[in-house]
Amino acid sequence: MTNNKTSCPFPGMNPYLENPELWSEVHSRLIVAIADEIAPTLLPNYYVAIEKRIYLSTPEDSILVGIPDVSVISQEAQFSPELARNNTNTSTATLAKPDEPQTVTIALAEDVQERYLEIRDTKTGMVVTTIELLSPKNKQAGEGKEAYLRKRQRILSSSTHLVEIDLLHSGKAMPMQGVTKLKDYRILISRSDNRPHAQLYAFNLQDTMPKVELPLKVGDNSLVFELKPILDGVYNRGGYHFRIDYSQPPIPAISRKAATWLNTMLAEQGLK
Secondary structure, three states: OOOOOOOOOOOOOOHHHHOHHHHHHHHHHHHHHHHHHHHHHHOOOEEEEEEEEEEEEOHHHOOOOOOOOOOOOOHHHHOOHHHHHHHHOOOOOOOOOOOOOOOOOOOOOEEEEEEEEEEEEOOOOOEEEEEEEOOHHHOOOOHHHHHHHHHHHHHHOOOOEEEEEEOOOOOOOOOOOOOOOOOOEEEEEEOHHHOOOOEEEEEOOOOOOOOEEEOOOOOOOOEEEOHHHHHHHHHHHOOHHHHOOOOOOOOOOOOHHHHHHHHHHHHHOOOO
16 A cells, blocks of 8 residues: 655654654754744734754763764673784784774764754843753763753743643653653743743553643733644655655664554554
8 A cells, every 4th residue: 555645644743753853853853843834823912032052062971873883892802812822822912903994983073053942022122932942862871961951941931831741752751740641742831930830741552632722921821732743844855754664663762662552553554
């Protein structure tokens, strides 16, 4: 069966977009798409600023897909029977020379830029709401996570609202208390006037994506927008339907239960 449709086949999040080889591009496109979607409704009282956070990512922070970690030499490569025999001989024994050098890749530290959105008051320029779209580096140990947690804590200690969108099922969820059910994806709405309480909208791969509420200044109604159509627009404009091989399992891996549902759903649409 052949599927001629090029729209996103998932009711909510598409786990194939989480592949580290795609996510950086998806993140950039989605941030801009969200800004473009909500800006006309916010004007003239508010405007949307696209900001960026810069930090130095060390080799230990890197996520490499399909590339061996060359900083770790396998035990087989480290141990050579011939070398072991030589080491048991006198101190004048010479080491065996390699026949051919290996070409390796050294992971270097790099500047990482992560974009986020700020809703600002048009008259004063004051930041009213920050919208964060998490990246893998925000959810794994390293400077990316530490830099984000510092920024997050500053926001939570201020009068700025926080909207935190986590469309990555892998990695450790951001710290919060009172979570009764662990789910794949999360949208956190933290109003400055309601802290330490916040609203968490959690959903699984099989679920539809909840709407996002954007708190504004006291006296102004919140802006509610649908994230799913925005993500679908990114999917279509980025040509991801033609770039993703749905016959293969998604990376990072999903749970066995989710994989069973995914395979059935894709097969029904002729993508498996």
